[in-house]
Amino acid sequence: MRDTTDRILKGAISVFIKKGLQATTQEVAKEADVAEVTLYRRYSTKENLFFTAIRNVLEKKFDSQILEIAKETDTKTFLIHIIENRLDLLEKNKDLIKMLLSENLRGNLGNDLNLPEIIFSSLKKGLDYHFKLINHPIDIDFCARQLGGIFLSYIVLPNNKDFNKLTTQEKKEIAKKHAKSILATL
Structure with missing residues (x-):
């Protein structure tokens, strides 16, 4: 049972990345190697399948690790780690992110x-x-917007080289530059 669900969700992500909500359940069923009726029994609508598959990926990938990284007590190190982590994650899921931004x-x-x-x-x-951990009040919304702008720029603006193809040292240098600019505003 779990194997079928995994195949369906994996197939759905693959098809939806390519075609967005324009994809058909027939295409998803073929990709997942299941009968189309199986999709309807489990998810009732294409939209429900889409939302279930996407939420599954987002919960596993985007919420994971962030609170663990936030335990770092040195703010510069924390910012460097969060920037590296999120840029790497976004780059690895670039096609999914672009499709979701487009649909949004x-x-x-x-x-x-x-x-x-x-x-x-x-x-x-x-x-x-x-910032609560280190007892340093800041404008969380403003800082999150600064980070969000950095992350969005790596998705929509052209880059000479994909972030996940950079060396560890190159990634760290980029993250340090961004962290330094954020620290200057805190």
């Missing part, structure tokens, strides 16, 4: 699956945790 801008996702809000709220949780 078209108004197809409503409030059910607002990717910018998911990323923003996740950042705010991590920032809030870190």
